[in-house]
Amino acid sequence: VGPREGKATARDKAPASLNAVFSPGADDGDELAALAPRNAVDAARAIDAVFEGPLPVEHTLAVIKPGTADEHRAEIMREIRAHGFTIAAQRRARLSKEQVESFYEEHRGKFFFDRLTSYIASGPVIAMVLAKPGAIKSWRSLMGPTNTFKARTDAPSSLRARFGIDGTRNATHGS
Numbered sequence: 001v002g003p004r005e006g007k008a009t010a011r012d013k014a015p016a017s018l019n020a021v022f023s024p025g026a027d028d029g030d031e032l033a034a035l036a037p038r039n040a041v042d043a044a045r046a047i048d049a050v051f052e053g054p055l056p057v058e059h060t061l062a063v064i065k066p067g068t069a070d071e072h073r074a075e076i077m078r079e080i081r082a083h084g085f086t087i088a089a090q091r092r093a094r095l096s097k098e099q100v101e102s103f104y105e106e107h108r109g110k111f112f113f114d115r116l117t118s119y120i121a122s123g124p125v126i127a128m129v130l131a132k133p134g135a136i137k138s139w140r141s142l143m144g145p146t147n148t149f150k151a152r153t154d155a156p157s158s159l160r161a162r163f164g165i166d167g168t169r170n171a172t173h174g175s
């Protein structure tokens with residue numbers, strides 16, 4: 001898709017992008033050839049706004065984080081299936097600190113980055129590809145809020161409320 005500022009910026013920064021080649025205007029502004037949501041939550045919101053009725057099958061990445069992967073894997077996977085997901089792929093993996101840092105690149109520099117990446121690299125995770133209509137939004141909803149303590153108050157039946165330990169060790173990942 002390319003930069004979202006408009007045609008001029010897109011031409012400058014990504015000349016082969018859709019917005020550089022096909023945007024109708026010549027300058028930056030509202031007229032863009034194509035739009036892309038920034039993340040899964042924006043994507044789900046945009047899909048809801050545009051489509052009515054059953055959504056197409058989506059795939060989403062689900063990860064059971066270290067510790068939880070060993071202790072609660074069976075129960076979490078049962079819950080996932082009970083919510084209508086198909087587990088399309090599944091892998092137990094131990095990630096290096098470098099792999100985890102690149103996975104969480106968007107959080108580099110934040111106060112919790114080192115704690116988070118050391119934790120994820122500390123033991124094996126279970127990575128899964130989940131499939132069902134509206135999978136991205138549905139998995140985030142099953143996980144609950146990022147913060148374990150907020151999950152316990154706001155969404156007590158969510159996975160993070162039930163299996164999260166603290167702000168960093170919040171049971172699962174979704175993207």
Ligand code: GDP
Pocket residue numbers: 112115116145146167168169170172173174
């Ligand atoms: P997610 O998509 O819900 O997992 O949330 P984020 O992408 O914002 O954060 C990634 C991960 O970093 C979270 O799942 C937590 O493990 C951790 N994290 C995020 N925010 C905080 C925070 O404020 N404090 C701590 N300790 N960890 C955090």
